[in-house]
Amino acid sequence: MESFFIIINDVFNYGIFYFALSFVLINVVLGVFSARELIFYKKKNSFVDYGYILSSPLAPTVSLIVPAYNEGKSIVQSVRSFLSIYYNDFEVILVNDGSKDDSMQKLISAYSLEKVDFAAYEHIKLKTPISAVYRSTNKSFHKLVVVDKENGGKADALNAGINVSQKDLLVCIDADCIIEQSALLKMVKPFLEEKDQVIATGGVIRIANSCEVEDGRLVKPIVPDQFLPAVQVTEYLRTFLMSRMAWSRLNGLLIISGALGMFDKKITIACGGYNTNIVGEDMELVVRMRRYMQERGKKYRVIYIPDPLCWTEVPATVGNLGRQRNRWTRGTAETLWIHRKLFFNPRYGLLGVLSHPFWFIFEFMAPIIEFLGVIFFIVMAIMGYVNWEVFFKLLYTLYCYTVMVSVFSIVYEEMTYRQYPSRTDILKLLGTVLLEPIFYHPLTVLWAIQGNFGLFRNNKGWGKMVRNGFNEKVREEAPVPVQVKDTPAPSR
Amino acid sequence: MRSIAQLYRILVTTTLRACLLVGLVAVFGLPAFSLPSDSLANKPAEDFKLVKEKTGNAFERAKEAFSHYQPSGKSNPISRELLRVVFYFMASFVVCIFLMLILIVVNRIRQSWKTKKHAELKHAYENILVELLYSRESEPEAAYLLKPAEELKAENEADAGQWLVAEAPTAPLEVKASPARLADYFEAQELTKRFNRHVLVELILELHKNLSGATANTLRNLYIELGFDEDAKRALKRSNWSDKAKAVRELSQMGISEAEPAITKLLNHASSVLVLEVQIAHLKLNRETPFSFLDNTEVEITDWQQVSLLAMISHSPHFKIPDFSRWLSSPNDSVVLFVTKMVNYYNQLDASDKLIALLSHPNEKVRLEVIKSLGELEVAEAEQALINIYPTEPEGQQVAILIALGRIGTANAVIFLNNALQSPQFALVFNAAKGLLLAGQPGMDVLTESAKGDSDLQRIIKHLKDERI
Numbered sequence: 001m002e003s004f005f006i007i008i009n010d011v012f013n014y015g016i017f018y019f020a021l022s023f024v025l026i027n028v029v030l031g032v033f034s035a036r037e038l039i040f041y042k043k044k045n046s047f048v049d050y051g052y053i054l055s056s057p058l059a060p061t062v063s064l065i066v067p068a069y070n071e072g073k074s075i076v077q078s079v080r081s082f083l084s085i086y087y088n089d090f091e092v093i094l095v096n097d098g099s100k101d102d103s104m105q106k107l108i109s110a111y112s113l114e115k116v117d118f119a120a121y122e123h124i125k126l127k128t129p130i131s132a133v134y135r136s137t138n139k140s141f142h143k144l145v146v147v148d149k150e151n152g153g154k155a156d157a158l159n160a161g162i163n164v165s166q167k168d169l170l171v172c173i174d175a176d177c178i179i180e181q182s183a184l185l186k187m188v189k190p191f192l193e194e195k196d197q198v199i200a201t202g203g204v205i206r207i208a209n210s211c212e213v214e215d216g217r218l219v220k221p222i223v224p225d226q227f228l229p230a231v232q233v234t235e236y237l238r239t240f241l242m243s244r245m246a247w248s249r250l251n252g253l254l255i256i257s258g259a260l261g262m263f264d265k266k267i268t269i270a271c272g273g274y275n276t277n278i279v280g281e282d283m284e285l286v287v288r289m290r291r292y293m294q295e296r297g298k299k300y301r302v303i304y305i306p307d308p309l310c311w312t313e314v315p316a317t318v319g320n321l322g323r324q325r326n327r328w329t330r331g332t333a334e335t336l337w338i339h340r341k342l343f344f345n346p347r348y349g350l351l352g353v354l355s356h357p358f359w360f361i362f363e364f365m366a367p368i369i370e371f372l373g374v375i376f377f378i379v380m381a382i383m384g385y386v387n388w389e390v391f392f393k394l395l396y397t398l399y400c401y402t403v404m405v406s407v408f409s410i411v412y413e414e415m416t417y418r419q420y421p422s423r424t425d426i427l428k429l430l431g432t433v434l435l436e437p438i439f440y441h442p443l444t445v446l447w448a449i450q451g452n453f454g455l456f457r458n459n460k461g462w463g464k465m466v467r468n469g470f471n472e473k474v475r476e477e478a479p480v481p482v483q484v485k486d487t488p489a490p491s492r
Numbered sequence: 493m494r495s496i497a498q499l500y501r502i503l504v505t506t507t508l509r510a511c512l513l514v515g516l517v518a519v520f521g522l523p524a525f526s527l528p529s530d531s532l533a534n535k536p537a538e539d540f541k542l543v544k545e546k547t548g549n550a551f552e553r554a555k556e557a558f559s560h561y562q563p564s565g566k567s568n569p570i571s572r573e574l575l576r577v578v579f580y581f582m583a584s585f586v587v588c589i590f591l592m593l594i595l596i597v598v599n600r601i602r603q604s605w606k607t608k609k610h611a612e613l614k615h616a617y618e619n620i621l622v623e624l625l626y627s628r629e630s631e632p633e634a635a636y637l638l639k640p641a642e643e644l645k646a647e648n649e650a651d652a653g654q655w656l657v658a659e660a661p662t663a664p665l666e667v668k669a670s671p672a673r674l675a676d677y678f679e680a681q682e683l684t685k686r687f688n689r690h691v692l693v694e695l696i697l698e699l700h701k702n703l704s705g706a707t708a709n710t711l712r713n714l715y716i717e718l719g720f721d722e723d724a725k726r727a728l729k730r731s732n733w734s735d736k737a738k739a740v741r742e743l744s745q746m747g748i749s750e751a752e753p754a755i756t757k758l759l760n761h762a763s764s765v766l767v768l769e770v771q772i773a774h775l776k777l778n779r780e781t782p783f784s785f786l787d788n789t790e791v792e793i794t795d796w797q798q799v800s801l802l803a804m805i806s807h808s809p810h811f812k813i814p815d816f817s818r819w820l821s822s823p824n825d826s827v828v829l830f831v832t833k834m835v836n837y838y839n840q841l842d843a844s845d846k847l848i849a850l851l852s853h854p855n856e857k858v859r860l861e862v863i864k865s866l867g868e869l870e871v872a873e874a875e876q877a878l879i880n881i882y883p884t885e886p887e888g889q890q891v892a893i894l895i896a897l898g899r900i901g902t903a904n905a906v907i908f909l910n911n912a913l914q915s916p917q918f919a920l921v922f923n924a925a926k927g928l929l930l931a932g933q934p935g936m937d938v939l940t941e942s943a944k945g946d947s948d949l950q951r952i953i954k955h956l957k958d959e960r961i
Contacts, residue, residue, distance in 0.1 A: 043734045047741070047765050052803040058833060059799055119948075119955035121918040135960040142960075193764060193796035266888075390575060397578050400585035407592045414596050418603075426596065 008376075016373045023362055024401060031408060033246035038306055038416055041245075050185040053192075054088055060168040060191060062090040062184055063265070065161030067154050068175040072101035076110040078175050081216030083143055087184040091143050093161040094175075098128070098151025107146055112138045124159040124273035128152035133164060154258075155274035155281040162265070162273050170263045172282075176313065177259050178208055178218045183309040187262040196299040199289050200263045202256035203309030204240040206419065207233050209316060218311045223425040228321060231432040231440045232314045238409040241306060241416070248304035252355040254290075254335075256302065258282030260310040267292065278338070280331015287339050287356075294348050308417055322447045329367075329451025336360050367448030374445075399437050406433040606687075613691040621699065625707055683718065693720050697745055712746050721748050728754050733763035740766065744773030752777045760790045768797045772804055775811060782811050786819045786827050793826040798833065806837075817843035825855045832858065836865035844871045851877050860889055867896025875900050879908050891923045898927025898935065906931050910938045913949065925952045 053059045064082055068075055075094075082092045096103055107113060118133035128150035136144055149160050158172050169191065173179060180186075183203060191198045209229040212220035224230045247253045256263075261282065271288045274281040286302060293300040315321040336343075336359060343360065345352035380386050410429055413419065420426060432440075683689050693715075700711045715721060720742070727739035728751070736758060743751040755777070758770045771793075774785040793801075805811050816831040817840060828850070835843045848871070850862045859881075866874040878893045878900075885893065894912055897905040909931065912924035928935035943949040955961055 044765050046734075047737055047769065049800070049803075052800045055806075056799045056803055057837070058795070058802055114960070116958050116961055117951055117954040118961060119922065119952045121922070135958075137960065189796060191795075192799060193794050195792055195794065393575060393578055393582070397582035397585065400582050400589065404585045404588050404592070407589050411592050411595055414599055423600075430593075 012373065012376045016369060019366075019369055020398070023366065026358070026362065027242075027405060030246040031242050031405070033249050034242045034244075035412065037245045037249040038241065038412060041306055042416060048189070050086075050182060050189075053185050053188060054086060056088070059088060060188060061166075062087060062169045062171055062188065062262075063161070063165035063167040064090060064092045064171045064173060064184075065158055065165065066092065066094045066173055066175050067097055067157035067161065068094055068099065068103060069097045069151070069154075069157075070099045070101045070103065071175045072099065072103040072106055075103050075175065076106050077216050079107065079111065079144065082173075082179065083141065084181065084216075085179065085184055086181045087188075089167070090184060091145055091165075091167060093145045093147060093164055095147045095149060095157040095161045097149060097154070097157040104146075104148055108134065111136045111141045111144055111146075113144075113146055118164065120164045123163050123269045126152065126160055126163070127156045127276050130160055130164075153276060155276040155278075158281075159273040159276070162268060165265060168265060170265050170268060172258065172261050172263070173310070174259045174312065178213060178216065178311040179260065180307070180309045181217070183260070184262075186305055186307050186309060190301070190303040190305070191262075191264070194301050194303070196301050197293075198264070198303055199267045199293060199300050200256050200261060200286055201303045201305060202244075202253075202261045203305050204244075204307065205236060205257050205259050206308045206311045207236060208311035208313050211311065221308075221311075221419045221425075222422075223420055223428040224316075225428070226316055227432065227435070227439070228318070229314055229316050230428055231436050232321075234406050234409060234429055234433055234436065235440075236314075237413050238406060240304070241412040242405070242409050244304045245306055247355070248302070250350065250354070251301050252350050252358075253302040253304060254287055254351075254355050254359055255283040256286050256304075257310075259312050261286075263289070275338075278331065278334040279327050280335050283331055284335040284338060287335055287342075287351075290351050291339060291342065291348065294351055306416065308419055318443070322443070322450070325444060325447035326451040326454055329364075329448045330455050332359065332364050333452065333455050336364055367445045368452065370445050371449050402437045402441070403433055406436065609687070610691055613688060614695055617692050617695050621695070621711075625710060689720070689723070692718070693723075693742065696720070697742065700745065715746050716748075721746065721751070724748070725751055725754065728758070733761065733766045736761075737763070737766040737769045740769040740773050744769075744776045747777065749777050756785070756788070759785055759788055762791075764791075764794055764797065767791060768800055771797065771801060775801070775804060779810075780812070781814075783814050783816075783819075786822065786831065789824055789827055792824075793830050798830045801830070802833070802837065813838055815842065816840055817846050820846045820850060825853075825858055828853070828855075828858050829861055832861045832865050836868055839869065841869055841871070844869065844873060847871065848874050848877050851881055856886070856889070859885070860892055863889060863892040863896050867892070867899040870899050870901075872900050872902055875902050875905050879904070882908075887917065887919060891919055894920065894923040894927040895930065898930030901931035901935065903934065906935050906938055909935065910942060913939075913942050921949070922952055925949065926956055929953075929956055 064085070066078070066082060068078075071078065079092065079094055082094075094107070096107070113134035114137055115132045116135045120130065120133065126149075130147055130149045132148045134146040134148065136142065145164060147160055147164050149157065152160075161172075162170060169188065171184065171187065187201045187203060190201050206221065207224070207229060208218060209226070210222045210224035211218050212222065223233055244253060244255075258281070263285075267289055268285070271285070271292045273285070275284045275288075278284055290300070290302065315324050336356065339356065342348050342352040342356040344357055348356075377386065377391075407430070410426070410433070414426075420429065683692065696711050696715050700708055700715075703711065724739040724742045725748075727735045728743075730736060730739075740755050740758065743755065752774070755770055755773045758766055759774070761767055761770070771785055771789075775782045778784060805813075816834040816838070819827050819831040820835070820843060822828050822831070832847065832850070834840075835847065844866070847862050847866055847869075851859060851866075851874075853859050853862065863878065866878065875897065878896055882890060882893050894909060897909055906928065909924045909927045912927075913921055915921050915924065925939060928939040939949075939953060943953055
């Protein structure tokens, strides 16, 4: 029995220690790569005139696909905002995914819509059929296509949009996002400038809670006063500026956020579009597209753009945030499981040897290992086998490390886009950085564990999401911003 | 892979229950803690105190059992030495945090100082430039120059986009103030400081972009007089690609033609950003043969460069447009691709034969572009060649051929398109119908005839004819 304890003790002591150490080192490496990529991107883009794409007949055409479910309160304004994006040749395909509210009626009257005989081919098999396709009789809205279909979920709505698309590239975006007007110009550029075929580009997602919004445009970024949204600001900065940029540089990205992503239409269709049977369809599509290219021996790239292109409202309550993180965990696990063939498979190059194992070990397994470590620690503490001096020294070191990483992400932001010029905002961010490891991180671990339990209970739901709406200054005639809705939380 | 999958499943299921295992196995796995044989037969706790006592006893016994467990040196990884290393890590993290905080503060102070200083200097230099350039000019013109550059640009853009014409210098014209005189003024403005020089160069470039004629030429002379051109020429030799690119942009905008050989040397640089700047500089500085850089381009001309070059050419009417067909036989596929687009854009019908010959080009992208161009140029001679390659081409090319044949619209093309309506692939049927509509009345008649009794085709025709779609 003694040897059993020694094994358990070794596994936990050595295992968790070295796991944490490797996690720290990998993050340092990723941080360095990100910094290099950010500097390079900023330098490169200081020479760019995006106006060239605006007027060029050589620029690719773009379909903006917006799935919407019960968005009646803000749909008219959202569409207006999407139609005013800077780009020469694009269409906005709004897919009404069987909304139970008055979304369709509002769209029909606001944009003078009429049913048309649209000969859409089902490139991707849909779960529920398209009921009708609408176009506007008003030529000012000639870029708008409205697809009405029975409810089939977000992935199915996106697939319907892909089937109706008549352009070269696809942009999939959440209806409640605020998109920068130059977003398409910036996202298209990598498709034009890279020597290898670009199959997808993603933009950095920023947090819109508390920000000033005017007529569907974000006019002043503000760090929210509430703890949960504020802590997510640094979390998103860390994720996008310090991690995804590095993966983009390494060409090892596994995810393009479902809130905003641009895809090569031909490859998307060839891969079969979005998977309608899982909750992490955004990540799964990117992995599938990469796998498709890899299996055909084609050179390709998936690129992230550090510019703040899309602003979204994040959950502000523990319940909503928990449901969102629960769903993310399930999505990650499902994707990793579906593509388990990639795990340490050298045939898939960097994707198999590095990206997939990294996501499995440090994204999926990390909260589980952490949770087990905590339980083991509690048991050992009860038994009186904890060296408290060592414990506090290690804990303090780890705390300092997490604070340091978050402070670095704020420095990255300061040195690049500086979206929060106010001193108060920076102080707020630094404050959340100090509190995050104590109050926020344990919750994320708990939600991840719940997500795993949900996975085994075969929970396929998105969970109910309640939103507060943007801090929007609206003109009298503009629709009132959304207060409550049943749609899922914004994706990663 | 099967074993990995199993491992995955085992890991997930076992880890979720591991906390129980650690505790329970420790207690129940030991012979010392085996429960009395009748424990399962006992009734549910009759007395809470009894249960508490039992649990307490079990806990005490577990503690006792653990006390026999003596971790070996190996199983205690957190040695004093390691703790020292951990302490160093912690100290370095703390130092890093403080350094980063200082960096944030310093950066903010530096940025605000820079912005303030930049605005002050810009204002001062603007005043000097206006005073010296327009001292003998009428008041309204001086006021014109005092306007912010963005405002000027907007006004000029509204004026039929003529502002870009000013980019190439014209012959020396009468200047209102000699460059030497201007230079004297600026010498007094601490131009030895790098930041000040940077602000002045930026201002000169900004004004130069928005002006034309004598004033623009004066600015150019001032730029030379102050030695900024020499600075830029030196920057061309630096190792950093962005310094080079900046210098190339500066020299080309100020029309420093003598720098052209040095700039052209960078035509095949590894940085595509620099290469684009060099290509644009070549267009601006080499007025006789602006496109000769295509002869020497060995690197790929990316799609982004092609978009930028076309924008540059189409917005500047002073470029001599050559016969692009001479580069259609280039060994560089990206050059062929670019000039094919140019042939199409400038309607250079004389290139038709060479374009037809390119239908057998090994590069798919080139073939696709050639097919599109032949269609848009409506080269009837290409009809048979297009029909011939159709069966062996991939779907993307086949779609382009159908559209091209529709635009060409010969009787033979209409027959071919009508046959293509029988294809099992939706994209081909759709585009064959589109082609027939593009072919005019004969195509329309054939299409109507074929659609009789074919509801799918009728739907496609409705779609194609609907102007709202």
